[in-house]
Amino acid sequence: MSEVVVCQTFGGLPWTPQYVEEINKEVCLGCGRCVKLCVQECLGLESFEDDEGTERYVAKIVNKDQCVGCRSCGKICVRHAYSFKAKLA
Template sequence: MSDILIYKTFGGLPWTPKFVEEIDKALCLGCGRCVKLCVQECLGLESFEDDEGTERHVAKIVNKDQCIGCQSCGKICVRRAYTFKAKSA
């Protein structure tokens, strides 16, 4: 069994990073707040045409390897479209 990665905060408290796993495209509004917030540039926007012919945008994971597990994208998301997962050591 693998151990979950656990680090410490500046104050010495235990902290487990949880990395972006998936974005629920049915929930995503395409507002782009998460994309602007991510300093690691893990996220981007993709456009598509919906059933009514309207151009829409949704967030997508473009560079998962850059994710540091801060979960800021999920915290700013008003629709709670993000899921996260801890990484094993």
């Protein structure tokens, strides 16, 4: 049976990383706050044309393997477009 990966904080307290699993593109505003915040460069923006022909942007996971599970992207997201998942050992 697999167990959830548990790390430690600097002070030695247990901490379970929650890795970015998905971004709800229906909810995302494409503001880019999460992209600027992610020091691991896991995120990017992709453009698309909406039904009215206007160019819009949404956040996109571009390098999931770099994610450290800090959840900062989800915390800064005003629309709560992020979902996270713990990793099994």
